[in-house]
Amino acid sequence: MSRVHEEGKTGFAATFRPLLDDRQRPARRITKNDLTRASRSDNPGIQSIAGKLKQAIKSEQRRITPDRIVLTVVALFGVFILSGVINGLMLPVIGLGDPGIGVLVFIGLIVAAHIVIRAYVRRGTLNQLARTAVAEGVCGSCAFPLQAVPVADDGCMTCPECGASWRADRVIEPFWEKPAADRLRSGFWPAITPGVLPKANLFAPDDRGRFVQTPDSRLMRVPKDVRAGIPRDEWRRIRRSTRMSGIIWRWVLFLVLIWLPLLGATGAVTAAQDEEFGLMWFLIVLTTTIGVPILLIPFSAAFSTPHRTSRAIVRRGRCACCLTSLADAETDREGRARCVTCASAWLTSEVQQKK
Numbered sequence: 001m002s003r004v005h006e007e008g009k010t011g012f013a014a015t016f017r018p019l020l021d022d023r024q025r026p027a028r029r030i031t032k033n034d035l036t037r038a039s040r041s042d043n044p045g046i047q048s049i050a051g052k053l054k055q056a057i058k059s060e061q062r063r064i065t066p067d068r069i070v071l072t073v074v075a076l077f078g079v080f081i082l083s084g085v086i087n088g089l090m091l092p093v094i095g096l097g098d099p100g101i102g103v104l105v106f107i108g109l110i111v112a113a114h115i116v117i118r119a120y121v122r123r124g125t126l127n128q129l130a131r132t133a134v135a136e137g138v139c140g141s142c143a144f145p146l147q148a149v150p151v152a153d154d155g156c157m158t159c160p161e162c163g164a165s166w167r168a169d170r171v172i173e174p175f176w177e178k179p180a181a182d183r184l185r186s187g188f189w190p191a192i193t194p195g196v197l198p199k200a201n202l203f204a205p206d207d208r209g210r211f212v213q214t215p216d217s218r219l220m221r222v223p224k225d226v227r228a229g230i231p232r233d234e235w236r237r238i239r240r241s242t243r244m245s246g247i248i249w250r251w252v253l254f255l256v257l258i259w260l261p262l263l264g265a266t267g268a269v270t271a272a273q274d275e276e277f278g279l280m281w282f283l284i285v286l287t288t289t290i291g292v293p294i295l296l297i298p299f300s301a302a303f304s305t306p307h308r309t310s311r312a313i314v315r316r317g318r319c320a321c322c323l324t325s326l327a328d329a330e331t332d333r334e335g336r337a338r339c340v341t342c343a344s345a346w347l348t349s350e351v352q353q354k355k
């Protein structure tokens with residue numbers, strides 16, 4: 001596992017870490033309303049930041065992580081237990097033993113669990129959302145543009161709208177200088193190849209915690225001119241690494257599920273021996289329908305999330321956003337190499353070896 005800078009970390013601990021501004025004061029987190037207001041701005045730069053932040057949230061919500069699996073399982077158990085308690089004990093007591101109401105209680109609890117999980121996922125991304133917003137030149141707490149805000153002696157800019165302070169050097173690609181370029185390509189083949197995510201779902205935080213676009217694990221969304229600039233051998237090595245990301249989880253899922261079609265096939269053989277051909281054909285169709293997708297899991301792109309792909313590319317010494325080589329990149333005090341093309345910052349393995 002490659003090293004990830006504190007600011008690029010996601011997951012359980014990051015979700016409950018308070019958001020501090022750069023004067024170490026607790027900062028308010030960006031809300032949906034802030035993003036909606038920003039997306040209605042007259043300035044196309046601010047509009048595009050709002051769009052990018054919304055895409056980053058959606059991209060994060062698709063990710064499957066251990067803490068989210070645990071939370072989902074706990075929530076499901078909670079729903080079953082609570083609905084059992086409410087329907088079994090409470091309702092008859094208050095004279096509402098109707099099975100229809102029992103179903104409504106169950107559905108209500110499922111909806112509540114869904115809202116809790118979404119809120120958890122959203123909260124986990126908000127620290128990075130703040131970093132991303134500041135990098136693009138808007139306040140990380142309220143999305144107010146920082147364009148005309150003066151820099152104080154300590155190097156911080158104070159948002160005139162909400163009072164949060166952000167280090168001016170966090171502003172990397174401000175919307176008033178150059179709009180953030182699209183680093184991935186659309187096109188027919190990426191759109192129809194299984195496992196290649198849409199561009200809107202390909203975001204990962206760099207090591208400053210800023211969401212940047214990152215290629216899919218098959219590298220099909222890398223623009224052709226970028227690919228042409230990378231030697232063939234190196235390209236193959238990078239793609240092998242990105243394809244390998246998440247492979248352990250694919251095999252785990254495969255081994256967990258493969259007994260289902262095996263059971264079906266055994267059943268079909270038994271049915272054939274008993275000359276129950278109706279049942280046999282039913283089991284053959286069932287086994288094939290669920291068996292083929294399960295057999296394809298190890299070769300799929302499942303679990304090759306943008307986060308894993310980005311780390312695989314950085315381990316190969318290139319920027320995980322635009323694939324520029326990080327060999328000659330300047331490193332900051334915290335060991336992050338700053339990509340000369342797109343200004344993303346990555347902790348590289350060279351730094352890892354030095355420490």
Ligand SMILES: [Zn+2]
Nearest residue numbers: 139142159162
């Ligand atoms: Zn603000």
Ligand SMILES: [Zn+2]
Nearest residue numbers: 319322339342
């Ligand atoms: Zn780059």
